Amino acid sequence: MTPELVVFDIGMVLLNWDPDGFYDRAIGPEARQRLFAEVPLSEANESIDNGAPWHETIEALAADHPEWSHEILAWRDHWHLMATPLIPDSVHLLRELRGRGIACWALTNFGRETFDLAQELYPPLAEFDGTIVSGRLKLMKPDPAIYEALEEASGVSGDRILFTDDRAENIAAAADRGWRTHLFTHSAGFAARLQAEGLLPADALRP
Known part of the structure; x- marks a missing residue:
């Protein structure tokens, strides 16, 4: 049948879908590895996939990690460069x-x-x-x-x-x-x- x-x-x-590639180009592989080790970006993205609001979730994460706020907010501002x-x-x-x-x-x-x-x-x-x-x-x-x-x-x-x-x-x-x-x-x-x-x-x- x-x-x-x-x-x-x-x-x-x-x-x-390549956020690693986006961050490698933006800040370099070593900084990207530190970012993902120190900031739960993947977990935040999973919560967004599970219905959490996109911008609010990323902005709250940036507030919790001010030393990485610029890089974290890229997940809000440049998401379209990761999904391409x-x-x-x-x-x-x-x-x-x-x-x-x-x-x-x-x-x-x-x-x-x-x-x-x-x-x-x-x-x-x-x-x-x-x-x-x-x-x-x-x-x-x-x-x-x-x-x-x-x-x-x-x-x-x-x-x-x-x-x-x-x-x-x-x-x-x-x-x-x-x-x-x-x-x-x-x-x-x-x-x-x-x-x-x-x-x-x-x-x-x-x-």
Whole structure:
């Protein structure tokens, strides 16, 4: 049976996410390593993905670490330089699928405000038939409840869904619900999986 619904993760599947690279360019690798060792930026970003307000969370963190305030506030002011660029071959696959009438949804750990901004900056992220965003629901992968939310919203469940994500724990949680899964490493690998599932022809990925 061919899947009825293809579900994409966003970060590192359709959109590059590289805060380390941003800070390496801005302050150098050694300072970046000290920053991340001394300031819980990754934890703050996770709280944003789980529904905390973006600007307020970063500003509070900067107030708690005044020696790094300029660098911390870059997460507010220059976030768009961390979440870039789109992964063009993955966008091509999304559009090929939708052009063939195959429903495509997004299931992503992303903040409410940051996802709204990402959709403004990158119109392909607004082309899905539906989106489940962790920050809106205050649920994050791999919590089973966020997968259930997608099933309820889409009306599709089990092996009628093919899901791709770059994190093994998120893939495992989907597999536990009976979804077909593909651990994303590059667009060509996902294209091959889509072809194997009968969703796209062999020449779907552009040269």
